[in-house]
Amino acid sequence: QVQLTESGGGSVQAGGSLRLSCTFFGSAHATYAMSWFREVPGKEPEGVAAIDTDGTLSYLDSVKGRFTIIRDNEKNALYLEMNNVKPEETATYNCAEGMRAWRGDYWGRGTKVTVSS
Numbered sequence: 001q002v003q004l005t006e007s008g009g010g011s012v013q014a015g016g017s018l019r020l021s022c023t024f025f026g027s028a029h030a031t032y033a034m035s036w037f038r039e040v041p042g043k044e045p046e047g048v049a050a051i052d053t054d055g056t057l058s059y060l061d062s063v064k065g066r067f068t069i070i071r072d073n074e075k076n077a078l079y080l081e082m083n084n085v086k087p088e089e090t091a092t093y094n095c096a097e098g099m100r101a102w103r104g105d106y107w108g109r110g111t112k113v114t115v116s117s
Contacts, residue, residue: 001026002025002026002106003024003025004022004023004024004095004097004106004107004108005022005023005108005109006021006093006094006095006108006109006110006111007020007021007023008021009092009093009110009111009112009113010112011114011115011116012085012114012116013115013116013117014085014086014087014115014116014117015084015085016084016085016115017081017082017084017085018082018085018113019079019080020036020079020082020093020095021077021078022034022036022077022078022079022095023075023076024076024077024078024095024097031053032097032099033050033051033052033098033100033101033102033103034050034051034069034071034078034095034096034097034098035047035048035049035050035051035095035097035098035101035102035103035104036048036049036050036069036078036080036094036096037093037094037095037104038091038092038093038094038113039091039092039094039110040090040091040092045094045104046060046091047060047102048063048067048093049063049067049069049080050069050101050102051069051078051101052100052101053099053100056101057069058101058102063082063089066082066083066084067080067081067082068080068081069081078095080093080095082113085113085115087115087116087117088115089113089115090113090115091112091113092110092111092112092113093110093111093113094107094108094109095107095108096108
């Protein structure tokens, strides 16, 4: 049973920083790609950052230089460091595991991030 659990969301002012965490259990996670998505009601989930099976990092253009995805297999953890956040980045952030980057075969329930102006 694959389980992913996000944490670290909350309220932050524009320009601030936040670190999201995702712990994962249950499968051969070291061979899977992992990604962060964000979702707002009424819109499709948007891929924010991903780390592929070969370690390649990818980012949504609008977060490049501000967000960093980090994977720690020893701790079964995935992180998203968010800096200089913007109000339009208010969303529920989900981590996902899949056979390749930007693919979510397994999802966590999400952690809510609210950015105030």
